[in-house]
Amino acid sequence: MHAVTLIKGDGIGPSIMDEAVKVIDASGVKIQWEEAFAGLAAFEQFGTPLPDETMASIDRTRLAFKGPLTTVVGGSGFRSINVALRQKYELYANVRPAKSWAGVKTRYDDVDIVIVRENTEGLYAGLEHYLTPKKDIAESLAVVTRTGSQRVIDYAFKYAQDNNRKKVTVCHKANILKFTQGLFLDVARETAVRYPDIQFDEKIIDASCMHMVMDPSQFDVIVCTNMFGDILSDLTAGLVGGLGLIPGANIGNDAALFEAVHGSAPDITGKNLANPTAVIMAGVMMLDHLGEHEAAAKIKAAVEKVVNEGKFVTPDLNPQSKCGTIEMGNAIVEAMK
CATH class of the missing domain: 3.40.718.10 (Isopropylmalate Dehydrogenase)
Structure with a gap:
């Protein structure tokens, strides 16, 4: 059983993170998710973008799985929470793989x-x-x-x-x-x-x-x-094909954080339109980091199958698709069977 701090984030974060958790759980790997909060939603709820409870959870698990966070641009807003987390836990290596997909025309x-x-x-x-x-x-x-x-x-x-x-x-x-x-x-x-x-x-x-x-x-x-x-x-x-396909890993000597690298996209929040691929692939990187290579390979193959077929994908990947975030997550789970 692996303990992981789960930060769903802002905007489209909760919707894509729900699909990622669903896919990871369906792979058979045993994860104990500790939900915590950060970003604009945490600021509005707790008066701070990075609550002590969130830091305490990461202190325990040394592993975080995070959705996109909203950071105020310019002015007197708080600094990037991503930067704060990287510096706090000495996550010195940010790893971002970009690989062509057969089903994405570029x-x-x-x-x-x-x-x-x-x-x-x-x-x-x-x-x-x-x-x-x-x-x-x-x-x-x-x-x-x-x-x-x-x-x-x-x-x-x-x-x-x-x-x-x-x-x-x-x-x-x-x-x-x-x-x-x-x-x-x-x-x-x-x-x-x-x-x-x-x-x-x-x-x-x-x-x-x-x-x-x-x-x-x-x-x-x-x-x-x-x-x-x-x-x-x-x-x-x-x-x-864009940030919707790019995962990110932040690696330190004794802690790690995995995330989608795109923003919180408030314009499509709640519309079941967000592409969950990036954060699911970040989950694949996390499972490899944990040594769960079989589960990681299973998810990766399923995501590639769904994206490359182009049928059960979000409209950013196929403008003719009527499929949403939830349906794409379901299709990936089905592809793992």
Whole structure:
């Protein structure tokens, strides 16, 4: 029996998380779900976006399965809860795989890229302030440490090794940001020497974006600092059909959090339209993390069957479909039998 903190989230979160839980439970794996709250809904109910009870649950389980959370953009709203959780539990590696689906028509049909993004430092460290009383000059500090760089780059190479990947590319801006990005690149070069069986490549971040849309097949595993990874992972999502198909894992030494990487989509909340694929595939990553490989493979095969057939999928995957979130979840459960 595995104990997992379940955070359904905001907007479409509860509806897609209900389907993910239904699918995971149907796989036969034994999960003890501890429901907890975070985000805008928690703020409205408890006066804080991250209640102590939620943190206490994660402290116990060291494993969270999370739906999308609403974060106020700009102004005086609270900072990202995702960032707070990553920093609190030292979830230093954000892993986002993007792979083509046979049933989803895109420009390319052979994309298979994994982004490994440093998750706790960089420009998302939260070190920003105004320099004048008028608040007309703002400054953000990008923090890159050797320790932080080493652990995420090691993770990327080990991930490549463990998953029969051939190449790791570090995407950087060391030509301009010579200290912060230079340090990250130096660590990548030093680390590559210890993995002679993995091909190593380095690309400047803006050139990487150009090369990726011209020929994504030249990329395999990509490792980069926080903000660059955030941007590149959305780019790779666009290559395979959008964020509705992209799962995310946040990995630390003694804790992990799995999630859909898309937003809370308040415009379609309660309409039974949200695509549950991303968060179900995040559940697959979680089961693999737990060593439940048979259940993970069963769910993955069922999701691929349903998505590739294109019949019982949400309208974002097939505009002619009359199927909703619940019906797609049911079809995935049925496909596992």
